[in-house]
Amino acid sequence: MRSGSCLILATLFTGIALSALPCQLSARESDSVQAVAGAAEIPEAPQPQSEVAAVEPPAQPDQAAQGQGTQQPAPSAAPAQGSSSSQTPAQQAETEKNLHDKAAEQLKQQEQQRVMGVMATFNTTRNKDALPLSPGQKFQLFFKSATDPWPFMLAGVVSEIGQLDHSPPEWGQGVEGYAKRYGASYSDYFIGNFFGNAVLPSVLHEDPRYFQKGTGSMSGRFLWAAASTVWCKRDNGGWGPNWSNVVGNLMGTAIARVYYPPADRTVTDTLTDGFTVTAEGIVGSEVIEFWPDMVRHHRRKQAEKLARQTARSDAQSAAQSAPSSAPAAKPMNPQN
Secondary structure: OHHHHHHHHHHHHHHHHHOOHHHHHHHHHHHHHHHHHHHHHOOOOOOOOOOOHHOOOOOOOHHHHHHHHHHOOOHHHHHHHHHHHHHHHHHHHHHHHHHHHHHHHHHHOOOOOOOOOOOEEOOEEOOOOOOOOOOHHHHHHHHHOOHHHHHHHHHHHHOOOOOOOOHHHHHHHHHHHHHHHHHHHHHHHHHHHHHHHHHHHHHHOOOOOEEEOOOHHHHHHHHHHHHHHOOEEEOOEEEEHHHHHHHHHHHHHHOOOOOOHHHHOOOOHHHHHHHHHHHHHHHHHHHHHHHHHHHHHHHHHHHHHHHHHHHHHHHHHHHHHHHHOOOOOOOOOOOO
């Protein structure tokens, strides 16, 4: 992990530099949204009665009587206004419940997503207008991902690599050494995702999911996926720095120093491992972004291969049936 720290830091800084582009776009979108919201929230101010009295001349008695007649329905409007205001909290609660239920349905669909049928991509959505998740739903998504077979398989692969590299050497070899490496690998995953995908997103109101772009140029999609580790969507619909992911990875590696050997408990090791996890997130985002394209390319090639095989078999069948369909020649009579 530490041998590629320079490359990892360079990749991270590149992602941070690229995040300036979506920052400008999000700033423009947020300004326009705030302007529209401000215009919608400011009602027209009613004209004070004192100013009306100062401008208008005194009304004649018959006009005053007419004015009183026209103002009589006013008391009946007050109860209607009071009843509508009393229904507002109930309507808001009903709307929030409907949005929560719809977000739960979207989350249930996400929990069926996998790459190659193995790699769980529950933290990915193809819906750019996906509803924000509640804190409970963010924790639900985390536990669903943490208890899936995929992180256990991934921990096994990482532990085997550490076993072959004899890293860290203090854990030794054999079953005991592999068990220590396996426990540390899964603990790293669990702790980092607990803070980065559940706790901090709930506190900072950030969305822990990766919003797949799916369209546009290859370079634009590549940069979008790379910047997702440092730039994320927020619960209010805007975009901003992905503090949950970056800080969560650092917190996870800092806590992991407790069960690592004393030689690996330095600040340099903590920062290197934290940024390594962040760089691994970039690789994962790239795979998730372009995996549907790989699947479509593979299916297209399979369809073209099947079409060629079908055309070849049809040509062979036509060639074989051509001689049998020709009229047979009459045998010659030797007596003639």
